Amino acid sequence: MSMIAIALLLQSASPPPYAMPGEEPVEAYEVRPENAGAKPFEGDAMAKAFGGQDGIRRVVNRLIDLNSNDPVIGEIFVTEDRVRFRRTLFEHMCYLLNAGCIYTGMDMRSAHKNMGIQQADMNRMVENLQSAMDAEGIRFHAQNRLLAKLATMRKDVVER
Amino acid sequence: MSRIKLSLSTCTLALIWALPQAAWADELRGGGKLLLTNGISSLEGASGGSLTPWAVIAGNETKDGIGVSAHATVAEVKSYDFQSAGFSIGLFDRVELSYSHHNFNMNEIGAALGLGADYAFKQHIFGAKLKLAGDLVFGDPMMPAIVIGAQYKNSDNDAVVGAMGAKDTKGIDYYVSASKLFLSHSILASATLRATKANQIGLLGFGGDRNSSYSLQAEGSLAWQLSRRFAIGGEYRTKPNNLGVAREDDWFDLFGTYAFNKHLTAAVGYADMGSIASVGEQRGVLFSLQASY
Numbered sequence: 174m175s176m177i178a179i180a181l182l183l184q185s186a187s188p189p190p191y192a193m194p195g196e197e198p199v200e201a202y203e204v205r206p207e208n209a210g211a212k213p214f215e216g217d218a219m220a221k222a223f224g225g226q227d228g229i230r231r232v233v234n235r236l237i238d239l240n241s242n243d244p245v246i247g248e249i250f251v252t253e254d255r256v257r258f259r260r261t262l263f264e265h266m267c268y269l270l271n272a273g274c275i276y277t278g279m280d281m282r283s284a285h286k287n288m289g290i291q292q293a294d295m296n297r298m299v300e301n302l303q304s305a306m307d308a309e310g311i312r313f314h315a316q317n318r319l320l321a322k323l324a325t326m327r328k329d330v331v332e333r
Numbered sequence: 334m335s336r337i338k339l340s341l342s343t344c345t346l347a348l349i350w351a352l353p354q355a356a357w358a359d360e361l362r363g364g365g366k367l368l369l370t371n372g373i374s375s376l377e378g379a380s381g382g383s384l385t386p387w388a389v390i391a392g393n394e395t396k397d398g399i400g401v402s403a404h405a406t407v408a409e410v411k412s413y414d415f416q417s418a419g420f421s422i423g424l425f426d427r428v429e430l431s432y433s434h435h436n437f438n439m440n441e442i443g444a445a446l447g448l449g450a451d452y453a454f455k456q457h458i459f460g461a462k463l464k465l466a467g468d469l470v471f472g473d474p475m476m477p478a479i480v481i482g483a484q485y486k487n488s489d490n491d492a493v494v495g496a497m498g499a500k501d502t503k504g505i506d507y508y509v510s511a512s513k514l515f516l517s518h519s520i521l522a523s524a525t526l527r528a529t530k531a532n533q534i535g536l537l538g539f540g541g542d543r544n545s546s547y548s549l550q551a552e553g554s555l556a557w558q559l560s561r562r563f564a565i566g567g568e569y570r571t572k573p574n575n576l577g578v579a580r581e582d583d584w585f586d587l588f589g590t591y592a593f594n595k596h597l598t599a600a601v602g603y604a605d606m607g608s609i610a611s612v613g614e615q616r617g618v619l620f621s622l623q624a625s626y
């Protein structure tokens with residue numbers, strides 16, 4: 174195999190996550206499954222409960238809209254790279270729900286550092302996510318199973 | 334009595350004033366708790382279920398603010414009417430101070446016992462609760478929130494509870510509670526251990542001819558969350574049995590609680606309070622409203 178072929182193969186296997194077209198550059202980091210902050214669900218029950226990737230994408234887009242327009246936490250999102258955020262947040266949820274994605278974003282601590290996120294902001298985000306999941310018609314019990322995973326990540330999101 | 338009330342409220346005021354001054358240079362932040370995660374006010378004023386405290390702090394505040402709540406509860410059991418009303422202050426989702434007043438109306442039984450129709454047992458309860466560790470919702474899914482608490486109870490019916498055999502007209506309960514919302518099952522479980530001398534939670538005084546010292550009682554709640562706003566559950570509470578003349582039974586209830594919004598929560602229950610003041614089968618409905626900020 175020629176060097177070029179190997180290079181091409183490597184590139185298509187793991188494109189640099191900070192160099193997606195249309196996104197602002199970010200500091201280099203290693204893409205690892207652990208960055209997602211929790212192990213994905215087993216089986217496809219949760220992916221199904223969320224309506225597969227299409228359903229998850231609608232939930233994520235609605236969540237991002239709710240967060241950005243939120244009177245309480247909207248301010249925290251003003252500087253975000255909307256293009257990247259839509260991609261990485263989708264990947265994240267899709268990965269955790271075992272709906273067939275790889276998460277290529279940062280780990281939770283790096284993603285939220287120096288944002289000054291307080292507990293009330295976290296709870297507000299949870300409420301927006303609940304509204305987004307309600308709008309998609311996702312069963313309350315399935316919603317809570319996802320929230321259970323996110324709940325363990327608080328220490329990396331909320332600043333003490 | 335009034336001296337204690339006064340010094341407790343001075344203490345409360347001092348705490349409210351001093352804590353943020355000392356610890357927080359930043360702005361205080363009101364509100365922010367998730368629906369139902371401050372529970373409702375239990376009969377004795379501590380936030381939790383209807384009958385027993387949970388390891389939660391009253392008010393809507395998070396660790397960055399101060400919250401308050403007020404409650405009114407009525408229980409209509411076979412022979413008696415029971416009203417409880419009070420308020421609480423939550424400091425930084427860590428400390429809870431509460432006051433609750435009980436009015437236990439004997440209706441006709443009062444006359445039958447020679448106390449007069451509509452005789453009422455009354456008491457004041459001052460509570461304090463401190464969260465030691467853990468979290469109800471977040472963090473390690475197997476690590477519950479843990480609190481310790483105390484309830485100072487003072488009966489208004491000194492002569493009558495004395496005549497019934499109570500050793501004291503006031504007393505302090507001490508308790509420890511652990512509670513967790515197991516999100517992956519939508520189930521909240523809570524357990525409390527209480528050291529108490531109280532007869533019928535203090536309405537009939539403290540200690541008695543059968544036993545005059547502290548005994549350890551177990552209390553538990555199990556609730557199933559059906560939506561963000563609505564949960565159903567049951568509670569059980571063991572009680573001492575200190576008075577020879579008035580047998581005392583364990584209490585249990587089944588309840589539904591609904592959050593209309595962040596500021597108004599209602600609970601409706603069916604409670605079985607067993608024998609009270611020598612008349613058995615005290616079962617009936619329990620209704621409670623709580624406002625919180």
Ligand code: HEM
Nearest residue numbers: 246249253254258261262265278279284294295298323326
């Ligand atoms: C457990 C809860 C949370 C999870 C799982 C989560 C997940 C994520 C993920 C996957 C990313 C993308 C990281 C990347 O692009 O590499 C991200 C970024 C971000 N999150 Fe969160 N988040 C949580 C809570 C919050 C909260 C409570 C806030 C604020 C109220 C918040 C604000 C942000 C912001 C502003 C970004 C950066 C967006 C950007 O600049 O691209 N997050 N979060």
